[in-house]
Amino acid sequence: MPLNPEIEACFEEMRDIRRHLHTCPEIGLETAGTAAFVKEQLDGFGIDHQDIGANSVLAIVEGRGPGKTIAFRADMDGLEITEETGLPYQSRTEGRMHACGHDGHTATMLTFARYLADHRDFDGTALLLFQSGEEGFGGAVKIIEDGLFEKYKIDLMFGLHNWPGHAENHIIVHPGAAMASEDRFDVTIRGKSGHASSPHLCVEPFAAVADFIGGAQSIITRMVSAHDKAVISITQVHGGSAYNIIPDEVVIRGNVRTTDSGVQDLIEESLGRLADGLASIYGVQTSFAYHRKHPVLTNSTPEPAMKAAARVVGEENVRTKELPAMGSEDFAFYMQHTKGCFVWVGNGMDSPVLHNSKFDFNDHGILVGASYFAELLKEVTRQP
Ligand SMILES: [Zn+2]
Ligand SMILES: [Zn+2]
Structure with a gap:
């Protein structure tokens, strides 16, 4: 008809x-x-x-x-x-x-x-x-x-x-x-500020930021099955105010999409573990929040x-x-x-x-x- x-x-x-x-x-x-x-x-x-x-x-x-x-x-x-x-x-x-x-x-x-x-x-x-x-x-x-x-x-x-x-x-x-789930996350990486000439006297946050961004992509390629569909996008990085100051704090925000709720759990857990790991490697303090927006x-x-x-x-x-x-x-x-x-x-x-x-x-x-x-x-x- x-x-x-x-x-x-x-x-x-x-x-x-x-x-x-x-x-x-x-x-x-x-x-x-x-x-x-x-x-x-x-x-x-x-x-x-x-x-x-x-x-x-x-x-x-x-x-x-x-x-x-x-x-x-x-x-x-x-x-x-x-x-x-x-x-x-x-x-x-x-x-x-x-x-x-x-x-x-x-x-x-x-x-x-x-x-x-x-x-x-x-x-x-x-x-x-x-x-x-x-x-x-x-x-x-x-x-x-x-x-x-x-x-x-x-x-x-x-x-x-x-x-x-x-x-x-x-x-x-x-x-x-x-259609995929949508989740959002916030990571705050907190170090200790100081002069750009002396990072060894500060707790420099950007090395941890770089590792977080790289590590997040490794979750997709190394931990999620090639048969599953998932995307992690970093959408915001905020931190710093001058050429010669190492800042105290950098905030990273991003977005996660997947078509499998098991993969959603895996990504949430892995991003959290990544943030925790950076704290012990770089001596920064990290906080991680994950918000599930749409299933x-x-x-x-x-x-x-x-x-x-x-x-x-x-x-x-x-x-x-x-x-x-x-x-x-x-x-x-x-x-x-x-x-x-x-x-x-x-x-x-x-x-x-x-x-x-x-x-x-x-x-x-x-x-x-x-x-x-x-x-x-x-x-x-x-x-x-
Ligand atoms: Zn629309
Ligand atoms: Zn619409």
Whole structure:
């Protein structure tokens, strides 16, 4: 089956909604305006909703009778980037932009809501979640803390993201690990300051800094299996104030990505050991802090996603052998509480990359995404 004809029939209207959302991006958890707009649209469709988390909205569509509870999630937040697309619906706020396509994800979920309002012929309940703060602001965690999984026994949960570099009629399903974890670390190396001419009278911190940076890369090449995927990037080094002063303290910060939670543990432990070791080699004092920001996003239930995707775009356009992305996604937090699958919808081969000032969501994704969600709900609520 191709794209859903009823969804195609309302496409132009929903595309205009997407473009309206594009003009007014909001950042992080501060998505009150977008949430109000979403609620107004849901009211228009006759769909119940409630506030959840921080400026997030949960729409509830009851089917014809008892059955499973299936949740679908869209993110709503933009980014602090000044848009340079020159489009007629370019962001009206300098320094804010929908550069990750969450305007498109919100419009896709609204399109699905509109379709479901007239198609309650499924068993169970569909929950449509419009989430704030995906871009590193803990929007999913706020929703979980607000009791999403206590209020509803969610059997399965699904989400999608547009993906540049893939054709617009492609859906990419990753069985297993789909997107990486993201962790952040801070290392403080404390010595004793003094004159640059006399390092022997100081406790010089930079030799330890250099060894830490080199040693961190050795963790990837010497301790992580060649079959596993992991990246350690040093992203900040702060220390020193003059040409002729050896400073007291240098701070190193960095970022860790992996698609395996065992590797995540190994890297945390190894970085800590490296920092400790430098203390005994160089006589510096070190402190090490490791913050786990996003878990690995693991797709536990890819089969219904593959089937639904194949019905919408054709089996030949469902890609299942793509590598996981080393970027992270806070949908991963939901996957710690229930089963489900997160897919990518192609945003076009020539699309600028995500988080680029020239990026724009490909409106065709509304058709593909909403048709996919409609098929997916049928697939997972189908009676045995
Ligand atoms: Zn993003
Ligand atoms: Zn995004």
